[in-house]
Amino acid sequence: MADEFELIQTFFTTHGNREDVLLGVGDDAAILQPPPGRQLVMTLDTLISGVHFPEQTSPSDIAYKSIAVNLSDLAAVGARPEWLMLSLSLPDNNTEWLQAFSQSFMQTCERYGVQLIGGDTTRGELSVSVQATGSVEAGRAMRRDAARPGDAIVVTGPLGDAALALALLQRGEEAPASLLQRLNRPAPQVEFGQRAAEVCNCAIDISDGLLADLQHITDASECGAEIDLSAIPLSSAYRQCYQNNISVSNLTKALTGGDDYELCLCTSFEQLQRLTQIARSCGANCFTIGKITAESGIRCINENGQLVDIPVSGYKHF
Numbered sequence: 001m002a003d004e005f006e007l008i009q010t011f012f013t014t015h016g017n018r019e020d021v022l023l024g025v026g027d028d029a030a031i032l033q034p035p036p037g038r039q040l041v042m043t044l045d046t047l048i049s050g051v052h053f054p055e056q057t058s059p060s061d062i063a064y065k066s067i068a069v070n071l072s073d074l075a076a077v078g079a080r081p082e083w084l085m086l087s088l089s090l091p092d093n094n095t096e097w098l099q100a101f102s103q104s105f106m107q108t109c110e111r112y113g114v115q116l117i118g119g120d121t122t123r124g125e126l127s128v129s130v131q132a133t134g135s136v137e138a139g140r141a142m143r144r145d146a147a148r149p150g151d152a153i154v155v156t157g158p159l160g161d162a163a164l165a166l167a168l169l170q171r172g173e174e175a176p177a178s179l180l181q182r183l184n185r186p187a188p189q190v191e192f193g194q195r196a197a198e199v200c201n202c203a204i205d206i207s208d209g210l211l212a213d214l215q216h217i218t219d220a221s222e223c224g225a226e227i228d229l230s231a232i233p234l235s236s237a238y239r240q241c242y243q244n245n246i247s248v249s250n251l252t253k254a255l256t257g258g259d260d261y262e263l264c265l266c267t268s269f270e271q272l273q274r275l276t277q278i279a280r281s282c283g284a285n286c287f288t289i290g291k292i293t294a295e296s297g298i299r300c301i302n303e304n305g306q307l308v309d310i311p312v313s314g315y316k317h318f
Helices: 004-012 059-077 095-112 161-170 177-184 190-196 210-221 236-241 249-256 269-281
Strands: 021-023 038-048 080-090 115-123 127-137 152-155 202-206 224-228 262-267 287-293 297-301
Touching: 038 059, 059 080, 059 095, 059 127, 059 177, 059 190, 059 202, 059 262, 080 095, 080 190, 095 115, 152 269, 161 177, 161 236, 161 249, 177 236, 190 262, 190 269, 202 210, 210 224, 210 249, 210 262, 210 297, 262 269
Parallel strands: 080 115, 224 297
Antiparallel strands: 038 127, 080 127, 152 262, 152 287, 202 262, 224 287
């Protein structure tokens, strides 16, 4: 049975050729050369079996998602992904599982141009922690505290698909393939996040639910928000699951479900056209769903202009 060091050597030793990695996997610590004129941006997410992904999720999907959720955080700041560290807790050293996980992990690193530079492996319940570091041009990072009254609120894609897929699985029902794809393989807006920083000062990635994450922005920026419920983007699969009856109650997953890993951005209405052009050039979408207000709190307005009482909630660990 392979020990920790043999596992690392077999499955996670990389041969990346990034010149900024002076010392990578296999030593006590990595040595990096930060890009000149850029600030470093760091984030870390942990995925736990049965909490962040269903227990039947494939190792290749787990590997992909563990990277994607971190790159989504970097995208929300406008950062370019650079390096990753991996901490992997395993109940046993299942060679078949490790082979599928490591292959997907390395393929995802290559896809997004990042390099694994170190980490740790331990015995325990299945959990995956990835620490990602990116870089951004000095002074150009998007921040949660930079929204201003009068800004437009924009999201990059349909919301609620992942939460709906998970709800269906938990009820023992079959989830449409497109919804499962959104749950297991979210697409971080890496390129768009970097380009959006040209016209946006404020952004957040939607991981805990639109309303909860938007509240992080309004709290940090000491402002409020008004949301047009009829403008919330929904996929055709989401609509079909509700037989196209998109009542307020059927919007819950899109507003509070989380696991979307789309971006929510704030910019001036004068910059919306430019932001849309940037999105198109990146193969992304832009949906204007509301505006930032001076009055605190988040207000949801229906298609008739009426205020709808929707509790601002989202996923909570405790």
